[in-house]
Amino acid sequence: MTSVLYDTPGPRAKRRNLVLTVVFTVLLALLLWWVWQTLDDKGQLKWSLWEPFTTSEAWTTYLLPGLADTLKAAALAMVIALPLGAVLGIARMSDHRWVRIPVGAVVEFFRAIPVLLLMLFANELYVRSTGIPSDERPLYAVVTGLVLYNASVLAEIVRAGILSLPKGQSEAAMAIGLRKSQTMASILLPQAVAAMLPAIVSQLVVIVKDTALGGVMLGFTELLNSRSTLAANYANVIPSFIVVAVIFIVLNFILTSFASWLEGRLRRSKRSTGAVLGADKVDDVNAAEVGGTYGTGAGGSI
Numbered sequence: 001m002t003s004v005l006y007d008t009p010g011p012r013a014k015r016r017n018l019v020l021t022v023v024f025t026v027l028l029a030l031l032l033w034w035v036w037q038t039l040d041d042k043g044q045l046k047w048s049l050w051e052p053f054t055t056s057e058a059w060t061t062y063l064l065p066g067l068a069d070t071l072k073a074a075a076l077a078m079v080i081a082l083p084l085g086a087v088l089g090i091a092r093m094s095d096h097r098w099v100r101i102p103v104g105a106v107v108e109f110f111r112a113i114p115v116l117l118l119m120l121f122a123n124e125l126y127v128r129s130t131g132i133p134s135d136e137r138p139l140y141a142v143v144t145g146l147v148l149y150n151a152s153v154l155a156e157i158v159r160a161g162i163l164s165l166p167k168g169q170s171e172a173a174m175a176i177g178l179r180k181s182q183t184m185a186s187i188l189l190p191q192a193v194a195a196m197l198p199a200i201v202s203q204l205v206v207i208v209k210d211t212a213l214g215g216v217m218l219g220f221t222e223l224l225n226s227r228s229t230l231a232a233n234y235a236n237v238i239p240s241f242i243v244v245a246v247i248f249i250v251l252n253f254i255l256t257s258f259a260s261w262l263e264g265r266l267r268r269s270k271r272s273t274g275a276v277l278g279a280d281k282v283d284d285v286n287a288a289e290v291g292g293t294y295g296t297g298a299g300g301s302i
Contacts, residue, residue, distance in 0.1 A: 049236040066226025074208045077146035085154025092159050111152040116213045119145030142214035146207055161196035162188050194266045201259035205252045
């Protein structure tokens with residue numbers, strides 16, 4: 001099948017793609033075999049190092065509480081950053097310069113600063129200016145840093161999604177007398193959501209992973225931080241890293257799968273039902289249209 005961006009490969013291209021696929025598969029298998037052999041030579045595949053993960057203590061004491069804190073920080077950051085990013089993105093498109101320019105400066109400022117620095121600054125601010133307990137302060141700092149950075153990124157995603165729509169959408173809304181706010185809320189945003197969804201989900205995955213930065217620098221007891229305590233007690237550094245990596249993969253896979261399902265549902269809801277009228281229904285519709293035309297004509301002539 002040929003499209004604007006893709007041409008159907010010919011016989012030579014198919015053979016070349018097949019050869020590249022085989023070579024890549026062989027290289028990947030060799031890499032996995034080398035990793036396996038290296039771990040085995042270092043004694044990292046011994047059952048004694050993996051056995052703690054078969055007991056409930058490792059999970060209930062370390063991994064599950066850390067996972068709960070990771071999900072808590074990520075959920076709070078998502079709930080705050082998503083609407084804030086939408087507001088900032090729409091404000092950047094305002095017709096008023098006194099709104100558009102300051103909001104643009106805020107977005108560019110927080111988007112340019114690494115999220116770890118934002119967490120550190122927020123932590124110092126809470127230490128010096130608030131009475132937040134020390135055991136809760138890392139959570140506040142992590143959420144604040146994630147919100148400031150990701151809201152700025154999401155603002156650009158929202159702005160790009162809205163600008164990607166045809167100008168005819170806005171022009172048609174203006175033609176029927178809708179204000180800009182009504183056009184944005186009723187026409188542009190609902191259509192842009194489906195286009196923005198993959199980028200938004202990618203940013204939500206980033207939020208989940210970036211919670212680990214708080215554990216490294218602020219002592220936030222998220223999943224990766226809890227892993228270090230577990231590894232110190234059971235002396236299984238590499239196995240603990242592998243288990244935590246698998247947990248992150250599963251968590252983000254669930255998030256992306258849900259987003260894919262939601263995107264498909266949104267796209268299906270915009271399609272027509274494809275209902276086909278029967279012959280009797282078509283006759284009724286035609287009769288009604290003809291009667292309406294004649295009635296109008298007769299009324300006009302009278």
